[in-house]
Amino acid sequence: METTPIRKLPVGIQDFTSLREDGYLYVDKTALVYKMVTTGKPYFLSRPRRFGKSLLLSTLEAYFLGRKDLFKGLAIEQLEKEWKVYPVLHLSLNAKFYETKESLEQILEGHFIQWEKLFGKTDEELGYEERFMQIIQQACEKTGEKVVVLIDEYDKPLLRTLFNDDLHNVYREMLTGFYTVLKDADRYLRFVFITGVTKFSQLGIFSNLNQLMDISMAPAYATICGMTKVEIERDFQPELAALAARNKLTYEQTVNEMTKRYDGYHFSEFLADGIYNPFSVLNALVQERFSSYWFATGTPTMLVDMLKKTDYDLRQLDGIEVPAAALTDYRADFQNPVPIIYQSGYLTIKDYDSEFNFFRLGYPNAEVEYGWLNFITPYYTPLSESIAPFYIGKFWDELRAGDVDAFMERLRAFFADIPYELNDRTEQHYQ
Numbered sequence: 001m002e003t004t005p006i007r008k009l010p011v012g013i014q015d016f017t018s019l020r021e022d023g024y025l026y027v028d029k030t031a032l033v034y035k036m037v038t039t040g041k042p043y044f045l046s047r048p049r050r051f052g053k054s055l056l057l058s059t060l061e062a063y064f065l066g067r068k069d070l071f072k073g074l075a076i077e078q079l080e081k082e083w084k085v086y087p088v089l090h091l092s093l094n095a096k097f098y099e100t101k102e103s104l105e106q107i108l109e110g111h112f113i114q115w116e117k118l119f120g121k122t123d124e125e126l127g128y129e130e131r132f133m134q135i136i137q138q139a140c141e142k143t144g145e146k147v148v149v150l151i152d153e154y155d156k157p158l159l160r161t162l163f164n165d166d167l168h169n170v171y172r173e174m175l176t177g178f179y180t181v182l183k184d185a186d187r188y189l190r191f192v193f194i195t196g197v198t199k200f201s202q203l204g205i206f207s208n209l210n211q212l213m214d215i216s217m218a219p220a221y222a223t224i225c226g227m228t229k230v231e232i233e234r235d236f237q238p239e240l241a242a243l244a245a246r247n248k249l250t251y252e253q254t255v256n257e258m259t260k261r262y263d264g265y266h267f268s269e270f271l272a273d274g275i276y277n278p279f280s281v282l283n284a285l286v287q288e289r290f291s292s293y294w295f296a297t298g299t300p301t302m303l304v305d306m307l308k309k310t311d312y313d314l315r316q317l318d319g320i321e322v323p324a325a326a327l328t329d330y331r332a333d334f335q336n337p338v339p340i341i342y343q344s345g346y347l348t349i350k351d352y353d354s355e356f357n358f359f360r361l362g363y364p365n366a367e368v369e370y371g372w373l374n375f376i377t378p379y380y381t382p383l384s385e386s387i388a389p390f391y392i393g394k395f396w397d398e399l400r401a402g403d404v405d406a407f408m409e410r411l412r413a414f415f416a417d418i419p420y421e422l423n424d425r426t427e428q429h430y431q
Helices: 016-021 032-041 055-066 075-079 101-119 128-143 156-160 163-185 227-237 239-248 251-262 276-285 301-309 339-343 364-382 389-401 406-418 420-430
Strands: 042-046 088-092 147-152 189-197 321-322 348-353 357-363
Touching: 016 055, 032 055, 032 075, 055 088, 055 147, 055 189, 088 101, 101 128, 101 163, 101 227, 128 147, 128 163, 128 189, 156 163, 156 301, 163 189, 227 239, 227 251, 239 276, 251 276, 251 364, 276 406, 321 339
Parallel strands: 042 189, 088 147, 147 189
Antiparallel strands: 321 357, 348 357
16 A cells, blocks of 8 residues: 655745745645734734744735735635735844854844845944834835735843843843834735744833733634644545555554644643644655654753753643733743743643633643653653663553553662652652
8 A cells, every 4th residue: 555645844944935836735825914914013922932923924924025826725814805015124133152242133133134135224324223223114115006014033132141141131222122123114004923932021122012912822813824634534544654664553543642642732721622733744745654753853052051050850740730910921930930831832822710810731741742742851850861762761661561560570670760859749740
């Protein structure tokens, strides 16, 4: 039986134009895009890495550039009647390195040069805020239309410098002034959309942009990034069948395995069904095997550095309760890394207490739970990072096989090697 899917799946594709022109499969989110662009203007969206934020911004860019041809057969083709063309300023701060003040300046300057080619030169003697305002004004005057501003990974410079106070403060001041322009230029703006992993509310980055609508936990947009079970079974039936055949599973078993491994994200307390991690889903379908694709791409450097500085017991995350504000207003509090662990995608909403406005968090799925256990094991045991996966894998094998004696023997050996004070807390946790 032929098991290789013949369709092109967009693993790692972040450009909507390339995706559509090159014939990649697209999970249609354009009904939500249309709802967004017709009901509001300044939006903020937080989602974990590799969840489709950049593709969403690229989709918005194509829409506002009037590229009706790219939306043929999608929901928005029937919803939009005008397809007006707007000037679009698309800024991506997703650089690999932020090591000096010049690192951010070079990125901003590179974008300014591109925009000036389209909308006219600015006075280079001015600061970045003044030049940004001038570009917006010139774009509006030259085209006769209001301007669209799209900012991707706005928080990357801040996350990269969490442990470099001086540079962090420099970036914070630069970005605060830069984003303040969006309020001052409101009369020139048609639409604003900002994405990131975290929302640094307490740093005052958006303090002057008080009308910014945070849709990170809005039920109406909970599914705008990622995939639902309905979407996966609707759009990927041939690939699911091929995955099932390759792994000698039934179609139903394959869907259940996908659910166990990659489902479970809840970005709103009102979302009954979970969201699947799109990066892992697409990789599993393309490679026709189940694996920890998202986790294997690596834990963010800033999170690793933060966890090294905290004495928080990372083994007690599953089931932890946090106030609602902790999920939306990130503070650089190294003694409580839970909010940024949640925003980074390693925890998700499991339940909500409306009386006390508390969320219960937990691991979203097996990929994250197993990967996180493997990640933190070297923090609490003598097991090295290279040995931990083998050791943990043996635990799982013995549990699945029902080999209680072997499991208990390995467990006794495991605890015997843990320092007493950690061992005592661990036993209390698992009682």
